[in-house]
Amino acid sequence: MNYYFEDFTETNYKTILQRLLHKGYEFIKFDYEKIKWGGGGKTVLWRHDVDYSLNRAYQLADIEERLGITATYFIHMQSNFYNIFEPSQYEIIEQIISRGHAIGLHFDHGFYTQSRQMSNCDEIEKHAGIEKEMMEKYFGIEIKTISFHNPEASHVLELGQDYYAGMMNAYSQTIFEHCKYCSDSNGYWRYDRLQDVIESNYEKLHILTHPAWWVPYEMSPYERVKRCVDGRRDSNLKTYCDMLDHCGRDNVGYKA
Numbered sequence: 001m002n003y004y005f006e007d008f009t010e011t012n013y014k015t016i017l018q019r020l021l022h023k024g025y026e027f028i029k030f031d032y033e034k035i036k037w038g039g040g041g042k043t044v045l046w047r048h049d050v051d052y053s054l055n056r057a058y059q060l061a062d063i064e065e066r067l068g069i070t071a072t073y074f075i076h077m078q079s080n081f082y083n084i085f086e087p088s089q090y091e092i093i094e095q096i097i098s099r100g101h102a103i104g105l106h107f108d109h110g111f112y113t114q115s116r117q118m119s120n121c122d123e124i125e126k127h128a129g130i131e132k133e134m135m136e137k138y139f140g141i142e143i144k145t146i147s148f149h150n151p152e153a154s155h156v157l158e159l160g161q162d163y164y165a166g167m168m169n170a171y172s173q174t175i176f177e178h179c180k181y182c183s184d185s186n187g188y189w190r191y192d193r194l195q196d197v198i199e200s201n202y203e204k205l206h207i208l209t210h211p212a213w214w215v216p217y218e219m220s221p222y223e224r225v226k227r228c229v230d231g232r233r234d235s236n237l238k239t240y241c242d243m244l245d246h247c248g249r250d251n252v253g254y255k256a
Contacts, residue, residue, distance in 0.1 A: 003188040005220060007195070008213045013060065017067050019198055020044055025205070027069045029102050030145045030168045035178050035204065044205040045179060046071040047170060049106050049147055052081045052212035053228040054092045060211050065099040074106035074147045074170070077131055081228060084138075088235070097141060104145035105131055105167060121159065129165035145170060170208075179206035187213045187221025 006012070020027075025044045028034045034043060050057045050073055057073055064071055073096055075084060082089050097103060107128050132143045147170035160173040169175075180202040183190045187210075197205065212228050213221065244251045 003221075004193060005188075005218050007189075007193070008184070008187065008215065008224070009218060010059065010063065010214060010216055013214045014063050014067070016194060016198070017064065017069055019195075021067065021069075023198065023201070027071070029070060029072060030104075030170070032162065032168065032174060035175055042201075042203055042205075044207060045175070046207045046209070047104070047147065048073045048209050048211050049149070050075055050082075051079065051106075051149070051210050052225055053231075054082050054084075054089050054211075055231065056211035056214065056228065058092045058095055060209075060214060061096045061099050061101055064101070070100050070102070072102040072104050072145055074104040074145070075135065076106040076108060076149055077135070078108045078111045081232065084135075090138075093139060097139065102145070103135070103139065103141055103143060104147060104170070105135060105143050106149050107131065107146050107164075108149040110150060121161075121164075124159075125165045128167065132165055132167060144168060147171065175206055179204040181206045181208070183208040184210060184213050187224060 023042070025042045027046055028043050030045065030047075035045065046069070048057060048060065048071060054075075061071070061073065073093075075093065077084060084090060084093060093103065105128065107124075109124065112123070112127050128146055132146075135141075136143050144167060146164050146167040151171055160169070160171065160176075162169055162172045162174055180197060180200075182192055182194050182197045182205065184194070185208070194207065212224055215224055215227065219227065241251055241254065
């Protein structure tokens with residue numbers, strides 16, 4: 001299988017977006033009327049499920065802003081890789097919002113099933129509603145959309161309803177019926193290569209990307225995740241060292 005590692009660079013990301021603009025695609029946010037009927041031209045619904053790195057999300061948001069493009073960034077509250085309540089990570093989300101992008105809820109159904117707090121749609125509505133309210137109050141915005149984290153493992157794709165807890169479902173049957181879907185899940189093209197999809201001239205596209213996969217130079221998916229983990233480790237260690245230095249305390253065991 002050709003995994004096309006060369007596709008997943010910042011340079012190629014910019015090239016892909018420019019190609020879509022050149023072919024006349026309008027980048028839209030989640031809106032069922034536009035998804036169903038469009039505005040008389042080609043449209044692309046571009047979303048990011050932020051699983052591993054808010055820092056990578058910021059880099060893509062910056063590229064998009066420079067091209068006049070807006071996307072939707074789905075934030076995961078239970079991520080093992082970042083913490084939205086950490087000051088630096090909070091600031092990144094604020095920066096993404098300030099660039100005109102939308103924030104959605106990346107809801108981890110599996111987090112609740114593991115703790116036996118969820119077994120039906122009513123409980124999805126309940127817990128998704130709680131997370132929605134928390135993020136809205138924390139960032140002072142309205143959360144209009146939800147995407148499920150690892151939906152195949154959680155068996156939520158079969159539900160497919162349009163809304164959960166008042167939020168548009170990124171995996172709704174309505175969206176999949178009207179749009180050609182393309183995903184970079186696991187760091188490679190799950191179904192069709194995005195460049196081929198773009199050249200096929202579909203009227204409506206639904207593109208899912210994960211920011212951690214898009215890096216400055218060609219790497220394997222494992223190396224890209226390791227890059228995120230190492231970056232967070234180094235940042236946390238620097239925060240610790242800077243705190244001790246600022247307070248004039250000994251950094252016992254530290255070796256420059």
